[in-house]
Amino acid sequence: MLSKRIIPCLDVKDGRTVKGVNFVDLKDAGDPVELAWQYAQQGADELVFLDITATHERRKTMIEMVKSVARQLNIPFTIGGGITEIADAEALLNAGADKISINSAAVKNPQLIADLAKVFGVQFVVVAVDTKLVAGRNMVHLNGGRLITEIQTEDWIKRAEDLGAGEILLTSMDHDGTKQGFDCKLLNSISSMINIPVIASGGAGKTAHFTEVFTTTGVDAALAASVFHFGEIPIPHLKNELKKHNIPVRL
Amino acid sequence: MVGIVNYGAGNIFSLTSALSRIGITYGMINAAEEFDQYSHIIIPGVGHAGAAMEKLQQTGLVDTIKALKKPVLGICVGMQLLTAHSEEGDARMMDIFPLQTKLFDKALNIKIPHMGWNNIALKNNSLFEGVENQTQFYFVHSYFIEYNAIFDIATVDYGLQYSAAIQKDNFYGVQFHPEKSGAAGERLLMNFSNLK
Numbered sequence: 001m002l003s004k005r006i007i008p009c010l011d012v013k014d015g016r017t018v019k020g021v022n023f024v025d026l027k028d029a030g031d032p033v034e035l036a037w038q039y040a041q042q043g044a045d046e047l048v049f050l051d052i053t054a055t056h057e058r059r060k061t062m063i064e065m066v067k068s069v070a071r072q073l074n075i076p077f078t079i080g081g082g083i084t085e086i087a088d089a090e091a092l093l094n095a096g097a098d099k100i101s102i103n104s105a106a107v108k109n110p111q112l113i114a115d116l117a118k119v120f121g122v123q124f125v126v127v128a129v130d131t132k133l134v135a136g137r138n139m140v141h142l143n144g145g146r147l148i149t150e151i152q153t154e155d156w157i158k159r160a161e162d163l164g165a166g167e168i169l170l171t172s173m174d175h176d177g178t179k180q181g182f183d184c185k186l187l188n189s190i191s192s193m194i195n196i197p198v199i200a201s202g203g204a205g206k207t208a209h210f211t212e213v214f215t216t217t218g219v220d221a222a223l224a225a226s227v228f229h230f231g232e233i234p235i236p237h238l239k240n241e242l243k244k245h246n247i248p249v250r251l
Numbered sequence: 252m253v254g255i256v257n258y259g260a261g262n263i264f265s266l267t268s269a270l271s272r273i274g275i276t277y278g279m280i281n282a283a284e285e286f287d288q289y290s291h292i293i294i295p296g297v298g299h300a301g302a303a304m305e306k307l308q309q310t311g312l313v314d315t316i317k318a319l320k321k322p323v324l325g326i327c328v329g330m331q332l333l334t335a336h337s338e339e340g341d342a343r344m345m346d347i348f349p350l351q352t353k354l355f356d357k358a359l360n361i362k363i364p365h366m367g368w369n370n371i372a373l374k375n376n377s378l379f380e381g382v383e384n385q386t387q388f389y390f391v392h393s394y395f396i397e398y399n400a401i402f403d404i405a406t407v408d409y410g411l412q413y414s415a416a417i418q419k420d421n422f423y424g425v426q427f428h429p430e431k432s433g434a435a436g437e438r439l440l441m442n443f444s445n446l447k
Contacts, residue, residue: 001369001370001408002365002367002368002369002409003367003368003369003370003387005367005368040433045367045368046367067264070264070265070268071268071271071272072268072272074269074272074430074431074432074433074434074436074437075389075431075432075433076389076391076428076431093261093262094262094264095264096262096264096265096268098265098391098431120298121297121298121299122364122393123297123364123366123391123392123393124297166364166366167366195357195362195363196362196363196364197362197364197366197367220362220366220367221367250368250387
């Protein structure tokens with residue numbers, strides 16, 4: 001049976017991981033390679049690195065980091081942030097990334113999804129969508145939720161699937177950072193609407209939230225950052241809990 | 252030493268990294284005479300099977316591969332190349348296994364691609380030595396190889412039962428990615444490199 005995936009997300013700036021991380025045995029909490037390796041040892045199924053570097057040097061720095069991660073890591077990983085053209089994606093693929101995630105660039109230029117899928121295959125293309133409830137409608141947002149678009153979330157996701165997205169990473173901006181649980185209602189309606197895997201993101205605060213999202217929605221994976229980085233939810237403990245609820249996991 | 256058939260189908264950095272991690276030396280094969288330098292051969296592959304077969308044909312290595320007597324491992328699309336035909340691009344493959352590569356049927360109520368960790372039911376085979384039955388491996392694919400009891404050495408269940416791994420004489424194929432499948436995947440690559 002296909003396991004439900006647990007995915008820690010790491011923010012990277014200038015080739016270094018940011019946000020506090022307090023693993024006991026970590027020598028250098030800013031080293032993405034060491035951190036990635038630790039997560040793999042803990043039983044993470046996959047990793048997402050989000051590049052938040054703002055400088056022009058970003059691509060070069062990121063490629064070096066991706067190569068170092070790929071040399072050490074024996075599980076799949078996705079790179080997101082700043083990918084706007086085929087050349088960006090190709091450089092990441094050649095450096096060992098399994099998937100790339102595109103967000104604003106796809107909204108601004110939907111053809112990018114189709115182009116990437118055609119060149120690299122749908123399995124390589126994750127479309128990340130930030131959504132927020134506005135006057136009763138789910139609306140796509142850009143720039144980390146600061147900028148509203150005129151696109152309804154359901155319409156955009158359906159279109160992304162048709163264009164060639166291989167997976168949807170859906171972050172509810174209303175839930176993100178609240179630690180009050182995932183947006184199960186929206187996640188379930190999106191997941192049943194499309195035929196590609198969905199990664200739930202935004203709102204994880206405790207183990208029960210993961211159980212809830214996997215038992216009440218059809219999502220395939222759940223992503224979180226701080227609850228993993230701060231050791232609030234150790235991954236082995238989380239997976240054991242999920243297993244107790246008969247949710248298929250990789251132990 | 253492992254030789255990797257270099258026909259330009261996708262990224263092989265993850266594969267070479269995995270081989271390096273477990274201490275297996277490797278080299279790239281670009282021409283027919285280079286097969287002699289290696290004891291074991293890997294055919295990698297991601298992306299479109301029809302396009303991959305076209306690229307492989309352009310290298311002129313197909314006949315040499317088919318005549319090989321040393322252990323050969325096809326990974327993912329590299330495995331599909333070993334079959335007779337793929338529905339992806341309606342393309343003829345190398346026809347080492349008389350098997351079909353088929354597209355998953357949406358009507359089975361499954362999400363496509365099959366993406367993530369799935370457990371496999373193992374048959375007794377040296378490729379899986381030291382790997383427990385029902386161990387999970389990492390899969391990413393939209394096309395699968397039909398189950399055939401003669402060639403099947405590991406079965407996976409996703410909407411239907413199909414082959415996660417096949418063998419015919421010295422030819423092996425795995426649908427999952429051992430280079431991304433944690434310790435079990437590394438063990439499999441090690442086992443392959445030890446095959447006689």
